[in-house]
Amino acid sequence: MDQTQAFKKMLDDRSLETVLILPHNMPDGDTLGACIGLYHLITQYNKKGYIVLNDDIPSNLSFLFEGDLKCCKSDEVTNVNFDICIAVDAGETKLFEDRIALFKSGKHTVCIDHHKTNTRYAEINIIDVEASSTGEIIYLLTETFGGTLNKHSGEGLYAAIVTDTGSFRYSNTRPITFKICEKLVETGFDFNRLNVEIFQTKSYEKLLLLNKVFDTLKLYCDGKCAVVKLSKHLVDNLALAEYDTDGIVEFVRDIKGVEVVVFIRYLNDGAHKVSMRSKYNFDVSEVALLFNGGGHTKAAGFKSVDSIEEIEVKLVDAISKAL
Structure with missing residues (x-):
């Protein structure tokens, strides 16, 4: 079965209720923004999601978590039994080695990533090395699965793409990247604030x-x-x-x-x-x-x-x- 469809089947399974979402250590805009987009996608399948990160969030990206969605520490989810564990934007497990036991504890493991050196360490590996970012992959999954976007997921996915493409200056930017960003901006998030927070708030x-x-x-x-x-x-x-x-x-x-x-x-x-x-x-x-x-x-x-x-x-x- 195609990896994307295998993931869809997993999301459709009502017996799988709790989802662990792991950004990589020393998080950047792509891993954090993609996790936000993924969180909103899995909630549309009536699943409970937890974004677990022990590192601090960079100051220029902290605005992404000003709402109800927060990152948890590992010690805050010790009583949760995870059904699906998803690593986001991590080409190898050592990029979240402080949470590897959590990842392995799940009934199923998934990796969503765009790095060419990805070691395909999960049960399901959705790897697109042509994608500008993991945020772009999450957007395409949302579209493929018939999911919807809101301001928060649109903001997160746009932050993922704009940071990993160097504001569209890097060669990983492709025509579809601009089309996706058009759809994300249309969700209505505060475009000016996002750019100020990410690029114009150096201490x-x-x-x-x-x-x-x-x-x-x-x-x-x-x-x-x-x-x-x-x-x-x-x-x-x-x-x-x-x-x-x-x-x-x-x-x-x-x-x-x-x-x-x-x-x-x-x-x-x-x-x-x-x-x-x-x-x-x-x-x-x-x-x-x-x-x-x-x-x-x-x-x-x-x-x-x-x-x-x-x-x-x-x-x-x-x-x-x-x-």
């Missing part, structure tokens, strides 16, 4: 952080590879309890001549998160796979326990060989 602390991170910029491979870093030392010196790094790699990618950008970010658990972006034809997902990561052709990453200096050396070597 002074973030601007200070951006300035310090840009000071670490190094160019390699005759200027084709740029590396920026956020070290523990820098975080401590800036006295940052929390830090918002969204958009840093995009800023650096705008440098003329740069084809590949690497951003190495210290995490509070002592490890480092590496984000990579490319501008033209370089496939950063292939590099990420070398470090047990994954992603898209032009946006990929991985997590490493190596030092920031070791990561930089190894990555620059791998990228230089691939260029």
Whole structure:
């Protein structure tokens, strides 16, 4: 049976009542917005949904959860027996490893995603690598299943698409993406507020952080590879309890001549998160796979326990060989 139809059959099954919806760790606009759209879809099948996330929601996306819909922590759903567990925008289980036991506890598991490196770890895997975003996939599922949209789901799905396409600047934007966004805007959400909240509410602390991170910029491979870093030392010196790094790699990618950008970010658990972006034809997902990561052709990453200096050396070597 087709995976989409298998999912529809699962939703039609009235004996399956509770649904766990999992965004990935360090959530972005796509995973959060897609979860909101999915939540509204499953409620149309009279199912009780729970969006479970232990990480904080980025400040520029918190407005998406100002209404009745909230994210729960894992310890808030310990007494819930889940019938269907759905991972959203997560190409591999380690992207929600803090909630993997919850995911596996369900009677059925589903993965909805658009990453080319997806490992197809669920019972049902709805993977569309041509889609601009997972939000776009949720919209198409809603349309295919004859579901409806409201202002909240329209807002969430639009946020998912506009953030993952870089405001429609990235090559994952396709003609149908614009048609879908037209339908989403027609739901009547506050379009101006969404754009202000997501793109025009940078704090002074973030601007200070951006300035310090840009000071670490190094160019390699005759200027084709740029590396920026956020070290523990820098975080401590800036006295940052929390830090918002969204958009840093995009800023650096705008440098003329740069084809590949690497951003190495210290995490509070002592490890480092590496984000990579490319501008033209370089496939950063292939590099990420070398470090047990994954992603898209032009946006990929991985997590490493190596030092920031070791990561930089190894990555620059791998990228230089691939260029």
